[in-house]
Amino acid sequence: SSISESHSFSFAATRMIGEVLAEDGQFVEALHYNREYLKLAQDVHDTVNIQRALATHAHTYISMSTQDPSFLSKALKYCNKCHEAIARIPSKDIDQKERCQMTGRALENIGRVRWRLGELDLAETNFKEAEDRYRSYKLWPDIARLSQSRAFLTLESKSGDVTKALKQTELCV
Secondary structure, eight states, X not given: OHHHHHXXXXXXXXXXHHHHHHHTTOHHHHHHHHHHHHHHHHHXXXXXXXXXXXXXXXXXXXXXXXXXXXXXXXXXXXXXXXXXXXXXXXXXXXXXXXXXXXXXHHHHHHHHHHHHTTOHHHHHHHHHHHHHHHHHTTOHHHHHHHHHHHHHHHHHSSSOOHHHHHHHHHXXX
């Protein structure tokens, strides 16, 4: 039990340091902690934390891509790895609702990256699948976040379709 608690603390601390550094724009340092988090999880074969570490990598590259769009390809790579890792998590380790939420968030992130890559049809497919998953477990805060994200992406796009953005914002409410 103490070994397990020790790993949990190490996972949480390493993950949190990487996330804070990424939020502060210190991406090189954030990636160092992201790699350490992934290595810790892989060393003990913790499939839940492997998935979370991959999601943290994806988030860091998404953040980096706002300054340099060339990082979108790495962001998509880690989003896809994160999505694939969910299927490797044993049923005993997470319940169906959490698996659904993880899958929805992975699809949502894949959609965000594809949108920014100009792959709007594929992005919409990912967003719709994420929304369907969220609805299946009544994950309303996740639907609201997804709708808000879609509204911002729409407004930032070349078309800036206010009607579509407004529709997404109404879903938040």
